[in-house]
Amino acid sequence: MFRSPDGQNEPEATRNGQVNENNLFSEPANLNNSSPNQITDTATLTQPEMVPSLANIELEPLEDLVVGPKEKHPRATNHKTVAPLERALLVGIGQNGDLFEVQDSLDELEQLCATAGLEVVGRTYQNIGQPHRSFLIGTGKVEELKKMARDLEADVVVFDRELTPTQTRELEEAFGIKLLDRTGIILDIFASRARTHEGRLQVELAQLEYRLPRLTRLWTHLSRQTGGGRGAGGVGVRGPGETQLEVDRRSSRARVAHLKRELENVHTHRELYRRRRKAEGVPVVSLVGYTNAGKSTLLNKLANSNVYAEDQLFATLDPTTRRVRLPNGREILLTDTVGFIQRLPTNLVEAFRSTLEEVNEADLLIHVLDFTHQNAQEQAETVDAVLKDLGAEDKPQIVALNKIDQYRGEEGGIVSPEELTQEFDLPEEYVPISAAKGIGMDLLLAKIEAALDKNLKEVETLIPYGKEELVALFHQKGFIEIEEHQETGTYLKGRIPPKFEPYYANYPVEKAS
Ligand SMILES: Nc1nc2c(ncn2[C@@H]2O[C@H](COP(=O)(O)OP(=O)(O)OP(=O)(O)O)[C@@H](O)[C@H]2O)c(=O)[nH]1
């Protein structure tokens, strides 16, 4: 049985030297390690009929295609030194058909509030049948909440739902103190996390669109008063859009239009990157999953990198890509991006659509799931629903059941991935791992290899001498099993992405007659 309870063992991935030690900001790894110079002049290659010109395929190193925020550690949201924190009273809403139990959802909201820098001083909930148009909750509950907020000296009431602008206005007036909803909190966290230009634009757009219909005089007045030095306005009104609160709606709308245009430019740029990546033929593997599942920890383990990973919701916002070498020598681009959450705000999904839809470009998804979380099932369903919404539900997927180091077997010890696979009768595409301890990395890498190999074409070819560029191309893009220098040329047997197969069609292996 595999044991690594104390983390003393070297992580498997680094022990067996399978991972690439380079990352974006260190020495560039040379993609063209087989024979870089032989294929730079791609225009000289013979071009088979009906095959896109190789001259369009850029073969320069991938360094500039590997993107991500350059700061290792983002600024912390919760400035401990700044006092006092705003005191929050949380209100859960239970409705038939909800995926999460009301208390579980409140637990999550509490974590979100802590991440946003609020001090939670109380929580309550109401099961509602038909939502009240003005207050969402019943009028009796509104009175109860007013009293509770007064007794607890709360500065803010936080609803575990996205409230309509009318409900926000009515409730705010009823309570006389600041009112936030789940969406406001999530947007606030995103605002403090965005690092890249695109990320900042997207968050600002989502915030403006969310706030515009909610701008009230009371709100603006209160947001000027609160905050205690944590940035004008405090939680929920912080971020790139906060100055916009002071200007009139018309200029806010103009700003929205401007942001949309800017984002379009950024997206055109991103599209170019995408096309170049595709042309490179290096498979893209995307980490997806619920927030805090361990995606960044897994990226760090596999790519030996130092991406920010923390026990907080939405630690990662901007996508980061790192190069990883598989045991069979093949290189992949591994992408880590924003985590999902139940009731992901609509504005946010829209603003981040282009980032989120990157999963559609991936050759393979690794769905990282916190196997030990009490809501693992609900979280998995949420992720599946978001993937479906993005149109990525049919992508090949491996489910990495993470944090198994926290799982205890009958005898109280850590259970190996193999034993867990047996115990839970896990299907082929599931693999139990511990990203933090490096357990199950071999198995995961083997599954990634197998899944990607399914996309490759078997090729057997005899390349005449003088066409070395085709040999080099095979080395770079494919996976060689046999290479022999024969009398008339180089014999190659292996697998290659389908788009490169036609280049070898002109050079079949002569069959002995
Ligand atoms: N015990 C244990 N903790 C883990 C494991 N993997 C990740 N964690 C912890 O889980 C927390 C979240 O990890 P991250 O890698 O930041 O998770 P993420 O999925 O990137 O989260 P977001 O970026 O917030 O969406 C951190 O405190 C990690 O140390 C694991 O295998 N075992």
Ligand SMILES: [Mg+2]
């Ligand atoms: Mg992360």
